[in-house]
Amino acid sequence: MSIPSPRNDWILMAVFTAAVLAMPVWLAPIGAAYPDLLQKFAIFGIFAIGFNILFGLTGYLSFGHAAFLGVGSYAAVWSFKLLTMNVLPAVLFGTVLAGLFAVLIGFVSLRRSGIYFSILTLAFAQMSYNLAYSVLTPITNGETGLQLTLQDPRVIDNAISAPGEGLPWTELFGIKMSGYPGFYFCAVMLIIAFFISLRIFRSPFGMMLLAIKSNQTRMSYTGFNTRPYLLVAFVISGMYAGLAGSLLAVTDPLAGAERMQWTASGEVVLMTILGGVGTLVGPMLGAGIIKYFENIFSAYNDQILHGIFAALPDGIEAVVVAVTGLFVGEGWHLTLGALFMIIVIFLPGGLVEGARRIKSFFVRRSLRRHGIRTDQPVTRV
Amino acid sequence: MGKIILDVSDVQMRFGGLMALSDINLQIEEGKTHAIIGPNGAGKSTLLNVCVGRLQPNHGTVMFEGTTLTGKTPYEINQVGVARVFQTPEIFPELTILQNVMVPAFAKRDGTFRFNAGGSLFGERQIREEAEHVLEDLGLTEQRHHVAGSLSRGDKRRLELAMCLVQHPRLLLLDEPTAGMSRADTNRTIEILKRIKERGMTKVIIEHDMHVVFSLADKISVLAQGRIIAEGAPDDVRGNPKVQEAYLGGAHL
Numbered sequence: 001m002s003i004p005s006p007r008n009d010w011i012l013m014a015v016f017t018a019a020v021l022a023m024p025v026w027l028a029p030i031g032a033a034y035p036d037l038l039q040k041f042a043i044f045g046i047f048a049i050g051f052n053i054l055f056g057l058t059g060y061l062s063f064g065h066a067a068f069l070g071v072g073s074y075a076a077v078w079s080f081k082l083l084t085m086n087v088l089p090a091v092l093f094g095t096v097l098a099g100l101f102a103v104l105i106g107f108v109s110l111r112r113s114g115i116y117f118s119i120l121t122l123a124f125a126q127m128s129y130n131l132a133y134s135v136l137t138p139i140t141n142g143e144t145g146l147q148l149t150l151q152d153p154r155v156i157d158n159a160i161s162a163p164g165e166g167l168p169w170t171e172l173f174g175i176k177m178s179g180y181p182g183f184y185f186c187a188v189m190l191i192i193a194f195f196i197s198l199r200i201f202r203s204p205f206g207m208m209l210l211a212i213k214s215n216q217t218r219m220s221y222t223g224f225n226t227r228p229y230l231l232v233a234f235v236i237s238g239m240y241a242g243l244a245g246s247l248l249a250v251t252d253p254l255a256g257a258e259r260m261q262w263t264a265s266g267e268v269v270l271m272t273i274l275g276g277v278g279t280l281v282g283p284m285l286g287a288g289i290i291k292y293f294e295n296i297f298s299a300y301n302d303q304i305l306h307g308i309f310a311a312l313p314d315g316i317e318a319v320v321v322a323v324t325g326l327f328v329g330e331g332w333h334l335t336l337g338a339l340f341m342i343i344v345i346f347l348p349g350g351l352v353e354g355a356r357r358i359k360s361f362f363v364r365r366s367l368r369r370h371g372i373r374t375d376q377p378v379t380r381v
Numbered sequence: 382m383g384k385i386i387l388d389v390s391d392v393q394m395r396f397g398g399l400m401a402l403s404d405i406n407l408q409i410e411e412g413k414t415h416a417i418i419g420p421n422g423a424g425k426s427t428l429l430n431v432c433v434g435r436l437q438p439n440h441g442t443v444m445f446e447g448t449t450l451t452g453k454t455p456y457e458i459n460q461v462g463v464a465r466v467f468q469t470p471e472i473f474p475e476l477t478i479l480q481n482v483m484v485p486a487f488a489k490r491d492g493t494f495r496f497n498a499g500g501s502l503f504g505e506r507q508i509r510e511e512a513e514h515v516l517e518d519l520g521l522t523e524q525r526h527h528v529a530g531s532l533s534r535g536d537k538r539r540l541e542l543a544m545c546l547v548q549h550p551r552l553l554l555l556d557e558p559t560a561g562m563s564r565a566d567t568n569r570t571i572e573i574l575k576r577i578k579e580r581g582m583t584k585v586i587i588e589h590d591m592h593v594v595f596s597l598a599d600k601i602s603v604l605a606q607g608r609i610i611a612e613g614a615p616d617d618v619r620g621n622p623k624v625q626e627a628y629l630g631g632a633h634l
């Protein structure tokens with residue numbers, strides 16, 4: 001972990017930007033290049049990148065980040081209902097409100113560390129989830145979820161022009177935010193989010209967070225008050241979650257309480273670990289893979305499987321279809337679970353560590369071929 | 382007698398029924414190396430813990446250059462200029478050696494908290510140079526890009542010392558800085574500590590190794606069962622019968 005040069009970071013940033021913007025092209029062969037799924041890749045990528053700023057840098061494992069996702073969504077939908085269908089204020093409100101909420105939850109939860117911190121955040125998130133269903137119904141519209149209606153005031157929009165027929169759509173200065181424009185809006189947000197995360201990782205602040213993760217005792221005897229550092233990291237990652245939540249509302253202006261449930265909090269933990277905790281691109285990778293599995297594998301059914309294995313003899317084919325059938329459709333969670341176990345056991349550093357190992361294997365092999373000794377440790381990038 | 386930099390007065394520390402420290406009075410002179418010796422369980426580490434704010438005494442105060450340390454948190458105490466080397470090295474195992482030393486340099490420059498996420502580590506040339514300078518001083522330059530967790534125990538201790546020295550503390554507290562070190566490493570550490578002394582840094586050192594104590598100390602306090610039983614110049618302490626008794630026939634003094 002030597003201090004990386006700014007030049008390498010600009011290369012990384014350029015590659016990341018190109019890869020994100022070209023997703024509709026290079027994801028087409030695996031059947032993932034349709035706007036709905038691409039939007040999810042970008043949105044959950046933001047969620048996971050933000051989560052990683054807390055978990056990856058400080059080691060504090062929050063089990064309640066879905067609460068911020070939910071707050072972001074509700075805030076965005078309210079902005080659509082009350083102010084305007086323009087997405088910029090919605091995104092702004094979603095992010096800021098989630099940030100304020102994170103100050104509150106973080107202030108209390110960060111009094112403890114380790115498992116107690118995780119439980120406190122989980123408790124807060126579940127509390128928010130249940131409140132959204134019950135007492136807060138006037139704000140959240142309870143089980144139905146918060147949605148647009150024809151009676152919404154939409155003060156700014158209606159002051160500019162008379163309301164049209166039917167429900168309006170979310171837009172950015174006239175561009176409808178569904179389909180590919182929606183994806184590109186999310187993609188730009190993702191690129192900005194990634195850039196900020198990269199800057200944090202490379203800043204003195206990021207190094208302090210890593211030092212807190214490494215040895216908190218030493219930090220306090222070194223003259224640092226660790227609490228504000230942790231709180232700032234917590235709030236930043238809460239704002240990322242709020243941004244992701246508001247983007248969910250941008251692409252589909254509807255907010256439901258289930259977005260705040262603990263399973264959603266758990267999902268972002270899975271994404272981060274799967275891709276690689278504390279790495280820059282890992283969380284994005286993990287988010288993509290989980291969303292891909294969720295959408296593609298769950299769409300498989302026995303019919304499709306019969307088609308795939310049609311070449312096999314009848315008896316064997318039936319068995320193969322019966323077995324693989326367990327892993328697709330409703331059973332995609334089984335595939336995810338198995339993949340997750342394999343990663344955690346064999347590649348604790350996630351997919352990024354896997355890529356790194358493959359790379360160093362090839363580097364070493366080519367060095368050996370040129371007669372260079374390789375017993376010195378290869379410097380990590 | 383020179384200026385008193387650290388003044389421990391009437392400190393009492395109780396753990397349940399056990400009186401770990403009773404009525405400790407200790408004055409540390411500026412620029413001197415003050416050793417605290419004593420058998421295991423005498424309360425030496427407890428005394429250091431009281432000084433750095435890890436423990437709050439039941440009674441008594443600790444003053445550092447006119448500031449009361451009792452009641453302050455460890456990070457506040459560090460910020461007024463007191464640094465500590467631990468018995469088991471407290472470093473950042475996952476960071477590189479250079480980063481390990483850069484972190485305390487930031488604490489010295491930026492205080493207890495600064496939201497410094499806009500800048501880049503790469504632009505912090507001055508902090509980096511300071512850290513590299515200290516590493517060179519302690520002979521750790523070659524390994525500076527290695528992860529600190531991979532160091533040998535002796536090197537970890539030297540790294541921790543570097544982390545304290547980069548802050549230019551007014552007072553350095555060392556808890557058995559040579560425990561578990563080879564003779565060669567021990568001698569090297571003695572050399573380093575002697576060099577620091579020439580720069581006028583005040584040190585309090587807890588040590589079992591009498592070779593280290595008598596090579597470095599200007600003054601020795603002997604602690605036994607939570608009390609100071611003897612105090613004075615090394616030669617006076619060496620001949621004190623009470624001290625020899627406390628060490629249970631430790632005639633090797």
